[in-house]
Amino acid sequence: MALYAIGDLHLGFSVDKPMDIFGPGWAGHVQRLEAAFSQLQADDVTVLCGDTSWGMDLEQCLEDFQFIDALPGKKLLLKGNHDYWWNTASKMKRFFEENDLTTLDILHNNCHFYGDYALCGTRGWFFEEEKGGHNEKMRAREALRLEASLKAGGDRPKLAFLHYPPLYEGYQCREILEVLEREKPALCCYGHLHGPSHRRALQGTRFGTEFKLVAADYLCFQPVRLL
Numbered sequence: 001m002a003l004y005a006i007g008d009l010h011l012g013f014s015v016d017k018p019m020d021i022f023g024p025g026w027a028g029h030v031q032r033l034e035a036a037f038s039q040l041q042a043d044d045v046t047v048l049c050g051d052t053s054w055g056m057d058l059e060q061c062l063e064d065f066q067f068i069d070a071l072p073g074k075k076l077l078l079k080g081n082h083d084y085w086w087n088t089a090s091k092m093k094r095f096f097e098e099n100d101l102t103t104l105d106i107l108h109n110n111c112h113f114y115g116d117y118a119l120c121g122t123r124g125w126f127f128e129e130e131k132g133g134h135n136e137k138m139r140a141r142e143a144l145r146l147e148a149s150l151k152a153g154g155d156r157p158k159l160a161f162l163h164y165p166p167l168y169e170g171y172q173c174r175e176i177l178e179v180l181e182r183e184k185p186a187l188c189c190y191g192h193l194h195g196p197s198h199r200r201a202l203q204g205t206r207f208g209t210e211f212k213l214v215a216a217d218y219l220c221f222q223p224v225r226l227l
């Protein structure tokens with residue numbers, strides 16, 4: 001049994017979304033994901049850190065979910081900024097059940113236990129979101145979600161998963177960082193950054209938490225083993 005993470009699968013079996021918009025590094029990304037996941041075992045767990053499917057609703061994601069479901073192990077899905085299909089937990093869980101997607105679950109306003117560890121997370125916040133209004137309120141809500149998820153882990157050691165990087169060059173999401181600093185998860189994985197922005201990604205330990213970029217193109221479409 002092992003724990004893995006990877007973000008930004010950006011699947012689009014049912015939508016016309018060529019992935020070369022993200023650069024030539026995305027060529028054959030579905031086949032590369034399939035080959036990498038084939039090394040995993042049925043009792044492994046992979047956290048998918050958002051931007052999983054281009055589908056606009058659950059129905060449009062079905063083929064993408066079926067692809068993910070057929071990969072070995074359990075997958076915990078986190079919300080990314082492109083996951084327009086995201087719905088209430090009960091609707092998503094019902095959709096998984098009705099379509100026999102037995103290896104998929106949601107990491108949102110909850111936490112999952114993995115051995116002695118609590119796996120916690122939320123989408124997070126990034127400066128790119130700051131175009132609309134209500135930013136402060138939404139940032140605070142994301143921080144509260146993260147805090148609730150970490151608190152649900154009780155006394156267990158915690159691992160945090162976000163879609164958005166809480167630190168990036170000159171940008172920092174103070175609300176999210178304060179929660180991380182307080183709750184001190186050993187690790188914080190995040191995705192969202194693609195192509196040239198990989199070079200500017202925060203990696204390494206800050207205030208006791210190790211930060212790791214797990215966007216699929218950064219990982220060459222190979223899930224990273226965490227435990």
Ligand SMILES: [Fe+2]
Pocket residue numbers: 051080081082163191192193
């Ligand atoms: Fe993203």
Ligand SMILES: [Fe+2]
Pocket residue numbers: 008010051192193194
């Ligand atoms: Fe992405």
